[in-house]
Amino acid sequence: MRNCIFTAHCMEPFCDKSCPIFAEISYLLERNRLIDSDSVYDVPSSDIKEISNMLNMCEEGVCTFIVPQGKTSNYYSDLITYCAICKYWKGSQLHLNVYNLRYSTYLDSVKKSWSKKSESEDLEYLEIWMKSTKVLIVSNFDYVNFGDFESQQLLSLIQERQSEGLLTIFVSPNLNSLVSTKSSAFFRSLKRIFKESVMEVNK
Secondary structure, eight states, X not given: OTTOTTGGGOOOSSOOSOOHHHHHHHHHHHHTTOTTOSTTTSOOHHHHHHHHHHHHHOSSEEEEEEOOTTSOHHHHHXXXXXXXXXHHOTTOTTOOOEEEXXXXXXXXXXXXXXXXXXXXXXXXXXXXXXXXXXXXXXEOOTTOBOOHHHHHHHHHHHHHHHHTTOEEEEEESOGGGOBXXXXXXXXXXXXXXXXXXXXXXXX
């Protein structure tokens, strides 16, 4: 099976999709929209090594990965998510212990909920996952205008996850390219956290 991380090592002559390992991995891949993604199955070994080294250095707290020039945030957020699933899938028991939060999409959902009487069920699940998942990858900052609200949301999330000893990985373009049209003290605090947690990874 192309979307099973143990394909190259499986001793079974035929996959009937009843394997517990396949079920757990498929659940994580599906929740992260990677089940049919080609972007994580045909990547250079050097990129896999780079991300694996980063994950080995990040066990808890906050890590920030700066997307190299010429690459996209989506490419690296998907790759980091896939490598984290490979590292942390065991024992997940169909719990979402790795999740890629697309931040711009999340903000859109929150703002839409303001015009409704209650949050959507999807948003409620999303907020549970982002607070409780063992490894949270936060991406898609490219189109976010970081005012007070957008910055405070992330600062609160960082504080809550750090208090639980959970790992949060931010996937960001060059920090100088992040957009904040207003002079937000919260954005300055957030940017300082990003700068202090940038991972220097040797391939």
